[in-house]
Amino acid sequence: MRMIVSLLLVFAIVFSFAPHIFALENSASDEFDVLREKWFYQITGGRDFDVNDVDIKTYIRDNVDAKADDTYIGFVKADIQNGIDKRAYIWPDLPMVAQIANDRTASSQITLTYDRLKTLALAYNTRGSKYYHQEELKTDIIKALDWMYYEGRRYNESPYIGKLSKPQNATTPYGNWYDWEIGTPLRYLDTIILMYDELTPKQILDFMKPLDRFSPNVGNNTGANRVWKAGIVAESGIIQKMASKLVHAKGAMVEAFTLVKSGDGFYSDGSFIQHSYYPYTGGYGKALLVTVAPLMAVLHGSTWELSYPDHLEQKFYDMVFEAYEPFIYNGVMMDMVRNREISRAGGQDHITGRQIIRALITMSGVLPAGQKERSLSMLKYFIEHDTEKQIYNDPIGWFLEYYVALPHILEAKKILADNSISSRGELIKQKRFPSMDRVVHLRPGFAFGLAMYSDRVRTYEVVNEEGFNMWHTADGMTYLYNADVKRYSDDFWGTVDHSRLAGTTIGQIANPANNYRSGTANPNTWVGGTDISGLYGVSGMQLKNEADSKKSWFMFDDEIVALGSGITSTAGVPIETIVENVKIKDDASNPIVINGVNIPTDLGATKVNENVKWMHIAGNVAGSDVGYYFPTPTSLTGKKETRTQSWLLMNTYEKFKDPNPRTKSFATFWFDHGNNPVNAAYDYVLLPGKSVEETKAYSQHPDISIVENSQNAHAVKKSKLGLFAANFWNDIEYQVGNVKVDKKASVMVKESGGKVDISVSDPTQKNTGSIIVEVDAATGDVISKDDEITVLQSAPTLKIQVDVKGKAGQTLHIQLRKAASTDKMSASLHGDTNVIAGNSFSLTYGLEHVNDSLYAQDLTFTFDPDKVKFVSAKSAKQGFEIVGTKESQGQVRILGASFGEGKEVKADGDLVKLNFVAKPLHAQTEAAISLSNAVVSNGKGEETLLDGVSHNVSITYTVSVDKTTLNALIVNAQSTHDGAVEGSHVGQYPVGSKTLLQAAIQRAKAVADNTAATQQQVDQATADLESALQTFKSSIITSIPGDVNKDGKVTIGDLAIVAKYYGKSKHDSDWDLCKFADVNNDGVIDIEDLVFIARLIIVD
Structure with a gap:
């Protein structure tokens, strides 16, 4: 009795909420249709784009149609007997029959089967495709979906899980769990979206049942797997018009967007880990981004938009620049964050790079203003440097959910055309x-x-x-x-x-x-x-x-x-x-x-x-x-x-x-x-x-210069940058160069412009206390520092305490001013140390230990006129002007002044940049440029004579360069160019080919005329021009386009031959006998071939 009362109470509670639940499911019905249409756009580019755009045409021909052509080959059509489809598979190479319980091959064949069906569904739904709304293809797709669910029962909601000797009508999740819960659903749902308008309500209802079995919710998945599952649940919810699924998917994304300190996910430093221990930004991190981007785009502005009261989504937006951007170089995704994906022949670094770039294109539309501008600038740089337009035209294959879709092309072209977007430039x-x-x-x-x-x-x-x-x-x-x-x-x-x-x-x-x-x-x-x-x-x-x-x-x-x-x-x-x-x-x-x-x-x-x-x-x-x-x-x-x-x-x-x-x-x-x-x-x-x-x-x-390479420390100095860097290997007090530490540490010190910068980290990430760092430099005020750094003393040496507890290897930084120097004011001269004879080089004059306010300077530089020639001098400091220059044999005198109070020189720094040219010598030598006389004066007219300083430059002799072959080839190429005629007749060259050859000739001439060109550059220019000339010669027209019967003209005779073979395609068994009539070489003899010849006849 007590149990009955309890059940009645439960029913009462459920039904008291039922109106609200059902209202939630149904109130957004129209919105679901909008979301489904947005998802359709993400796959196909929608229903409104210019099919005659050259990039879109190329994409449809080379990707959508070509892949559908290949996929349709071998497709097994329905074998209906007594109302039942008796075929055993959709493609003979994908039987989807498990031989052992852990048969990953068979489970992956289910995923690949739906991958192929999605390929065909994409072609059917892409405007401009030759398969667009083709009835036969539509029937084949729908009957294949029916067979997979009904007769074949390769993917349905059957609860049977067990041995291989299963009932024939049962679906067993053998093999790889990924195929059942993620791999297949990703392709399956997209196919349902694509064919939605062609399916009956019962088919849609039935086809969604496997999703409610295998991926009803996100579960305990983490990282990319969690995002995959969330996307699957969201797409299911849109198709089924179930708000609860979208609410669940949005809630599940909270964990994916939350930064972690261990395990799977994004870290505050931009790292991405999957499977607990492995760097995977370009693997699972790529999959996460490619999944999240369209999901964000589809849900943007809807009731279930992926935005949160605490702006959690902002942390993911940050990862665009912290996690992904640094690893993309020249369009490739660096292999060191792709882990086992580097083992995939069909998924090498350039493909992954383009997949990520395209996902970023999709996501750029949902970013907040500042980050959107930065993202578009980055993307414009990527697209501009994609010289082969591979971002537009990636072959569909391997993972269809990562393929280039028309929206990528449409949005990329908008970015390129928008003059208000400035290109990022090279990332440094x-x-x-x-x-x-x-x-x-x-x-x-x-x-x-x-x-x-x-x-x-x-x-x-x-x-x-x-x-x-x-x-x-x-x-x-x-x-x-x-x-x-x-x-x-x-x-x-x-x-x-x-x-x-x-x-x-x-x-x-x-x-x-x-x-x-x-x-x-x-x-x-x-x-x-x-x-x-x-x-x-x-x-x-x-x-x-x-x-x-x-x-x-x-x-x-x-x-x-x-x-x-x-x-x-x-x-x-x-x-x-x-x-x-x-x-x-x-x-x-x-x-x-x-x-x-x-x-x-x-x-x-x-x-x-x-x-x-x-x-x-x-x-x-x-x-x-x-x-x-x-x-x-x-x-x-x-x-x-x-x-x-x-x-x-x-x-x-x-x-x-x-x-x-x-x-x-x-x-x-x-x-x-x-x-x-x-x-x-x-x-x-x-x-x-x-x-x-x-x-x-x-x-x-x-x-x-290598300062130390020992068991205790590795240290290197780069004087030109004022940099010193050291790794200290042991928990002992140890000094190398001018830096001493008391614990394992990585330290960098930069001294320049009157400032000292110090960076420190605990590379072990195990120090629960601090590191004491002492630098042999007297310092003044702190300009900036991280809170974890405490200055213990600033003179006679700088000593700091760095609290590294819980910092996870992060760099901690402090910047200070150098203490006022009591050293004597002196001149400095630095710059290029090596130059090839005949080339220019530069030196910079400056002052160190400045202890006065200087308004005028008189400088005399001397040099060997047989080795170097003075070219020019210009100010290297705003407010300091060169007022006079006098050059004589082997020396130049320069007068400089600072005009007006506030412009005086009163701090260390560079003042004058001097430009020289090394004489074209034929033996290696050294040349010294010396500041032989330097007088500086303050505003009171008090003069100070500075000690001289000298700078040595190593001059590498001019190597004899043989340009004989290159010059002869230029003459030959130019003669060939000038004697060629462009046109469409036999013996002529294609229109535009002469322009390409002339451009190659000009590039070769530029190298031939460059007196500083090396033999390697000359040889490369020769090879490049030879290649261009050979390409030009091989382009000569040897037959007339459209001259099918090879009688030297295009007439109705040719038209008749094409008409005879009209309708033939490469799928026909006698294609080898008639393919000569395929004028445009697209694998089918159709109206396009007839129109092509007709136009030639009329023009002639």
């Missing part, structure tokens, strides 16, 4: 991600990436037969991105020697398992670094794999300094540090120079190069050369090799496996530390973008 910054042990260093012309792991972050992930052989991708692997956009794509991962990755210190294990060391944590906690000014940084890791080692990277302006020490092993295997492993041209023709000598090109031969001071590897394209400087002359082992390998070494998962062998060439160089080394060390400097001559010059006059 240093960005560390301590929560996932990744670093990005972005400079003009290149980006440097660093991948490490710790006790917080694991090596790499192997899941679903993906991610094999990624053995050393977190062992300090370094990435260098430059003008060669295919450096890490174009089958890099499919062909590279996985045992030798750049930057790593490793042991050469014989035949390691394909999952060797996967999921491994680093027993050492010292993994991190610090940065300063948002431009420069230092990072390091204490690594333990086959060897123990301490590794650091110092990232400055145009160089990266790499140090290693304490390299010790008892594993009994060769221990190596890999300086470089770069994919070169397929023919391996890239010149490699060591100490000024071209090394032999014997492919596969390993050579030990002794006493190496510098090395240069020519890139595959202009702007991709790399120089290497070795501060300690060293033994360097290396080789060029051509490798043939299969992606199956990395990935055997059904969805992504690619068995086709690939062949690529590589140049690899490494330090061989031998077997069982004890405290071995290394040092080298990467010089991105430098030529052979520049690399050699740098090696003779390096901009950096």
